[in-house]
Amino acid sequence: MDFQGIHDRLQAIQAPGLQGADEPREPDPENKKDKGRFGDPFVLVDAKLLPAFLQVCRDDERLNMDLVADFTATDPAKDDENLWINVQLLSIGQKHRLAIKCMIPKANAVMPTSVPVHRSCQWHEREAAEMYGITFEGHPDPRHILLPDDWVGFPMRKDYEFPEEYHGISCK
């Protein structure tokens, strides 16, 4: 299925948390400041309902999204209020993909874990948690994964300040 087909199907089965779709568009010729948007289309999903959404996508016969290819977060800009959660779903049987984006506020970056639905999210969520300071409620193993256990701060946030020293080693 193409993106339009997937989106129609999601609307037809009333997928929980579906908020809309964003498709690429050409720049507006009349508005010189508008540069358009390129790349892939994606669906916007409520972060609180993401696990339920993933489950519906997995269990629906026609969507059949049996694999979470990627699960990550993005900090779009320093002054942006939100972080993005980006999920790439892949269907082995139907051979299609779906990109999902959720918004969660930086001030209160808490969302439920998707591990009960897809175990592949376990390590991805651990990485997103340590890099962006997102709390995944109900995560079975919320330790650091790539960073040392005593690391301070969330390095992938745009407002992250690089440490000056680590255990007596100068980082300047």
Next chain:
Amino acid sequence: MTSTAQETHEPTITRSDEEVVLDSGEREFMFDVRTQDMEVNFGPQHPATHGVMRILMRADGEVCTGAQPHLGYLHRCAEKIGENVEWLQYLPYTDRYDYLAAMNNNLGYSMAVEKLMGVEIPRRALMIRTICAELNRIGSHLIAFGTYGLDLGAFTPFLYMFREREWMMALFEKICGARLTYSYIRIGGVFNDAPPGWLSEVERFCDTFEEKWKEYCDLLMVNHIFVKRTADVGVIPVDMALDFGLTGPMLRGSGVDFDLRKDMPYELYDEIWKDKAFEIPVGTGEKGTLGDCWDRVYVRVMEMMESIKIVRWCLAAIEPGPVIADIPKTLRVPPGEAYVGIENPRGELGHYVVSDGGKVGVRVRVRGPSFVNLAVLEAILPGALIADAIAIIGSTDIVVGETDR
């Protein structure tokens, strides 16, 4: 181990109720040996971890009862660097996550940026890209297969495989000057055209490799000891493979016929697949259970031959022409976001890139197949013998540079 623990958990040997009568009439008593659970550090410097990785294993005698991979020893902040350097400057960093398949990494990143830019790549560049990616796949599988034999005690095949890989690296050295970190596939095409005589040398390599490949199969794949060590070991059922998001040979070893080159083709693979020039080898459970270590290795070994077929298709179809699209030196990538997943030797290498229209990326996310494939160890190591743990870890074929990025 504390002394109190030892006192309370004395190793006990009890005779089990079961007695086995052998064919010769002798009676053998099965002893049920209970020992204390012990935590063993496997790595970070153990040669079978193929890099700097540590697995904290809990063992009851010879049986592993729990495993917890600890990574991050090789973390080099690749994604953070991606947000601080220009689009083209990031290319050399892509070489360094899966350093055994640097051409494929270059390809994945270039394709993601090209998707945002909407550039059309010249046909000759696509051909050279495919040849290089497939040659690199052969080189990567040679290491995977060779070191796997080494893990299991077969030293000789490893040396043979390095001999062929040496030629492959010499070919790359001729085309781009580097032996390991190529940065040859660029955004918009490839860095420069193949030197005179290079394509015919690739053809000679293919001829030689086909003969040598048969030797490897005789040396290892049907070797009785090798089969005993790998068949029925580390079985990954299909549901588990999908739940853990496994891709590449790990998924195909479990019998799932899915390859991005065939099912979601990119670049020239659509054409090559429609020409029936290659096949997708899938695990069959020939020597044991479907999804065991032997099946995963089998998929990799067969894939090398398929890569040779793809290279031959390209060699037959390649024509002179430009090798890079006309793109500016300082790239300004149009705003938007794109995800491109390609079939790396280890599985799906995904690049998720976000641009705001500037010279520097907002986000460069790398979905490394090794990182995802490694997570399955937590599920399949418990219950295996310690000696089999080496076989299982080797069969996942991880590159620690990629798990840690």
